[in-house]
Amino acid sequence: MRLLVFCLLVVTNFSDNGKASIDSVLPASANVLLEDTTRSIDNSCYRPCKLNVKPRKCEYKFRIQPTVNDDGKTIISINDMVPGPSINVCMNDIIVVEVENRIPDQDIALHWHGVEQKGTPFMDGVPMVTQCPIGFGSKYKYAFRASKPGTFFYHADSVQHQSDGIFGALMVNQPAPFEPHVDLYHYDRSEEHTLIIAADFSETLTGNLENLSEIKPVALNINGDTDIAKIFVMENFAYRLRLINAIAAECPVVYSIDAHHVTAIATDGNPVKPVTAEHILLYPGERMDVVVRASQPAGGYWARARGYGGACAGLSARAMLLYSGFNYTAMLVDEEKDDYSFEMDPSSAIHGQGLESLNEETDYGAETIKSVYLGVDRTNDLKDEPNDFRYISDAMPKKPFFPAPIALRTDGVVQINGKSFLYPNAPLLLYPKEVRAETICAVGEEDERRDPQCVQVLNAERNDVIELALVNEGFGSNDTYTFHMHGSSVQIVATWQNPARTPLSKADFLKLTNENNVVSKSANPPLKDTIVVPNKGFTIIRMRLSQPGAWMLECRSCSLYSLPTAVVVNVPQTLPKSVLDSLPKCGNYRPPDVLLH
Ligand SMILES: *[C@@H]1O[C@H](CO)[C@@H](O)[C@H](O)[C@H]1NC(C)=O
Ligand SMILES: *[C@@H]1O[C@H](CO)[C@@H](O)[C@H](O)[C@H]1NC(C)=O
Numbered sequence: 001m002r003l004l005v006f007c008l009l010v011v012t013n014f015s016d017n018g019k020a021s022i023d024s025v026l027p028a029s030a031n032v033l034l035e036d037t038t039r040s041i042d043n044s045c046y047r048p049c050k051l052n053v054k055p056r057k058c059e060y061k062f063r064i065q066p067t068v069n070d071d072g073k074t075i076i077s078i079n080d081m082v083p084g085p086s087i088n089v090c091m092n093d094i095i096v097v098e099v100e101n102r103i104p105d106q107d108i109a110l111h112w113h114g115v116e117q118k119g120t121p122f123m124d125g126v127p128m129v130t131q132c133p134i135g136f137g138s139k140y141k142y143a144f145r146a147s148k149p150g151t152f153f154y155h156a157d158s159v160q161h162q163s164d165g166i167f168g169a170l171m172v173n174q175p176a177p178f179e180p181h182v183d184l185y186h187y188d189r190s191e192e193h194t195l196i197i198a199a200d201f202s203e204t205l206t207g208n209l210e211n212l213s214e215i216k217p218v219a220l221n222i223n224g225d226t227d228i229a230k231i232f233v234m235e236n237f238a239y240r241l242r243l244i245n246a247i248a249a250e251c252p253v254v255y256s257i258d259a260h261h262v263t264a265i266a267t268d269g270n271p272v273k274p275v276t277a278e279h280i281l282l283y284p285g286e287r288m289d290v291v292v293r294a295s296q297p298a299g300g301y302w303a304r305a306r307g308y309g310g311a312c313a314g315l316s317a318r319a320m321l322l323y324s325g326f327n328y329t330a331m332l333v334d335e336e337k338d339d340y341s342f343e344m345d346p347s348s349a350i351h352g353q354g355l356e357s358l359n360e361e362t363d364y365g366a367e368t369i370k371s372v373y374l375g376v377d378r379t380n381d382l383k384d385e386p387n388d389f390r391y392i393s394d395a396m397p398k399k400p401f402f403p404a405p406i407a408l409r410t411d412g413v414v415q416i417n418g419k420s421f422l423y424p425n426a427p428l429l430l431y432p433k434e435v436r437a438e439t440i441c442a443v444g445e446e447d448e449r450r451d452p453q454c455v456q457v458l459n460a461e462r463n464d465v466i467e468l469a470l471v472n473e474g475f476g477s478n479d480t481y482t483f484h485m486h487g488s489s490v491q492i493v494a495t496w497q498n499p500a501r502t503p504l505s506k507a508d509f510l511k512l513t514n515e516n517n518v519v520s521k522s523a524n525p526p527l528k529d530t531i532v533v534p535n536k537g538f539t540i541i542r543m544r545l546s547q548p549g550a551w552m553l554e555c556r557s558c559s560l561y562s563l564p565t566a567v568v569v570n571v572p573q574t575l576p577k578s579v580l581d582s583l584p585k586c587g588n589y590r591p592p593d594v595l596l597h
């Protein structure tokens with residue numbers, strides 16, 4: 001059989017108000033014009049994915065604005081929805097999302113978490129790194145190819161925007177014969193069978209972080225606050241479910257379904273060897289595809305998501321797993337509350353980093369692997385620094401981006417190799433020469449710069465193989481840190497936590513790994529884009545930098561309580577003028593001098 005669909009190279013050609021277009025970056029050999037075959041009224045591309053059919057162009061309009069919810073609290077919605085519309089497409093479809101920002105005083109950008117952005121690094125959605133931020137009242141059109149199947153999601157780049165409601169599910173489906181675990185389930189309905197968990201905060205965070213005394217989630221919800229999410233099943237059939245932790249705070253969550261076991265089949269969109277257990281543990285930004293079989297007596301069962309330590313300890317949310325024909329009215333009046341003192345035997349839970357990749361380990365052979373140490377820790381040594389440490393993005397001069405003053409007063413900031421990340425004065429990917437040289441610091445050479453905040457860049461070249469040791473040193477905090485790697489999945493080569501629970505210095509780490517008596521590297525390391533680094537421990541990741549771009553490696557779990565904690569893995573590429581010309585230009589920005597002097 002010729003699998004034509006995988007050979008199609010698609011070109012999209014939408015000449016709309018001079019906004020982004022991706023035709024100029026796709027391979028020159030592309031000669032198959034994409035037909036817009038979208039038929040359904042809502043422009044949805046959700047459909048069974050078939051072999052040998054042309055991909056579609058799937059267009060969405062996101063109007064993002066403040067909305068008052070039933071409790072009278074201001075949240076931020078996409079098309080009046082939280083979560084935002086879920087995007088379900090087939091592999092190789094082109095996703096086009098026109099984002100309109102209607103949040104006064106705020107600049108935004110949307111990041112497509114886990115999407116490779118092959119050939120479209122300028123669609124990755126990081127303000128001042130891959131694009132100019134979307135100012136109040138303006139629009140930006142994202143367009144990229146769904147080049148990889150799996151469970152993803154999208155969210156505002158800024159953690160407070162995400163926490164206030166700017167997020168939603170994004171699933172890329174493929175023809176069933178390509179699904180490695182298709183034999184394990186009967187139904188795979190990504191739109192209906194997704195449980196996305198988020199946290200509610202007592203106050204609106206956007207534009208307000210400066211003055212909040214406590215930033216703590218007060219509740220969890222699954223698929224939004226409005227209705228209890230329901231998954232309908234038929235007895236004895238097996239279903240593929242998509243679980244997404246869309247919280248941007250230190251909130252690991254444990255999923256379970258009463259009386260049912262679940263089988264994990266993919267982590268962060270990457271297939272794994274199946275493992276069955278009672279609980280699924282997801283850190284912020286992680287996703288897991290699981291199979292549940294409706295093998296119990298017909299009835300209604302609670303699917304539960306419970307905070308597991310961290311900022312969401314004691315919180316929980318529920319959804320329903322309903323066998324067909326079951327009258328669930330009685331469940332709704334059921335006053336049973338979750339046991340807040342939830343404890344779990346860790347061996348009864350599946351976590352993505354403990355799974356094995358389906359594919360054999362990529363052999364990097366004799367290639368030079370560049371090893372880089374990234375020591376992560378919280379520090380409050382900066383209290384007496386003369387710097388005004390408030391972070392004011394050049395792109396959003398009106399509002400501080402992060403709650404630095406509070407963080408500094410109480411808990412300090414989380415840094416990498418002693419530096420906080422500074423968003424550059426011009427988008428690094430688009431206009432590298434405009435970024436002020438004195439604000440950039442290279443990873444590994446941090447000591448050469450005094451400023452505690454800089455544009456921290458890891459310079460690399462295309463096809464380099466790099467190994468990053470993310471070490472959660474643990475002198476200044478007991479937190480676990482969850483990082484997200486933009487643009488590609490990485491191999492989780494090793495992960496380790498000090499059983500003695502004493503902090504780990506760089507020297508300790510080198511000693512441990514050189515002696516090689518503690519760290520056993522996995523044989524079939526899982527591929528993931530979201531990486532958990534245990535406290536007083538480390539996680540080693542490895543990747544080949546096959547795509548040019550400016551790829552953030554950022555802590556998504558610590559930024560609500562800190563300045564940005566990130567490095568940019570920079571694989572430079574000169575973008576064609578036609579691309580630069582078609583992308584929106586940045587508005588007036590303030591030079592970063594206010595931060596540095
Ligand atoms: C935060 O508090 C400061 C000082 O009390 C005040 O000047 C500022 O307007 C407040 N900001 C917001 C967003 O309320
Ligand atoms: C479901 O149960 C409730 C009471 O538990 C009852 O009032 C209602 O009529 C039932 N609905 C159906 C469709 O049987």
Ligand SMILES: *[C@@H]1O[C@H](CO)[C@@H](O)[C@H](O)[C@H]1NC(C)=O
Pocket residue numbers: 475476477478
């Ligand atoms: C971390 O935990 C230890 C032991 O429970 C405690 O003594 C220490 O104060 C904690 N450190 C921080 C920064 O909270």
